[in-house]
Amino acid sequence: MPTHFDGSAREKRSLNLFIKLIRAAASVETRTSGPLTTVGLTSSQFGALETLYFLGPLPAGRLAEKHLKSPNNFTVVISNLEKRGLVSREKAPHDRRVVMIELTDAGRAEVERTMPAYVQTIVDNLEVLTAQEQEQLGELLRKVGRAQT
Structure with missing residues (x-):
């Protein structure tokens, strides 16, 4: 439209x-979102789990920043993951004001269990574009995302 x-x-x-x-x-x-819905996760929740899986523990504010969310908004995402036992919160030893978010064993297992189906679903949905078109679109989107106005 x-x-x-x-x-x-x-x-x-x-x-x-x-x-x-x-x-x-x-x-x-x-x-x-099918593979995520099946396990009761939102894309924001899975994104947080995936980030922690690959990058390790992060301060809550940094985790929110990586997902282009405000720390206050992302607190709800983290709280819901914590309620499910998928992440834990700990005060940083170097600065008690900083809250570190870390995957639990259950969170790590959830990522490992969910990731293959999720990736395959993404691949299947983006194959409407050729490999070259995917690369071109990626470059164009990066350019738009980094634009300064």
């Missing part, structure tokens, strides 16, 4: 691209 905004050609082009970008991201996320 294109924009109905009555602006300049530049404004309409930008708005139409923005709409396509947001709709495509939402559509892919919905289509790839």
Whole structure:
């Protein structure tokens, strides 16, 4: 659905691209969420688990930053994972104001169990593009993501 905004050609082009970008991201996320839904996780929760799995324990604020979320918003994600026993919170020994988030054994096992099906679902959904198109789109999205206005 294109924009109905009555602006300049530049404004309409930008708005139409923005709409396509947001709709495509939402559509892919919905289509790839099956393996996560099956185990009762949201994409934000699994993203946090995956980050901790590959990077190790992180301060809560850094974990939120890696997911482009505010620390206050991400606290809910962490709390829900902690309730399920998938992560733990510990005060950092070097600075008691810093809360470190760490995967538990159950969290590590959940990532290892869920990751293969999740990755396969993503691969299947993105194969609508050739390998070259995937690389090009990745570069374009990186350029947009890093733009300074």
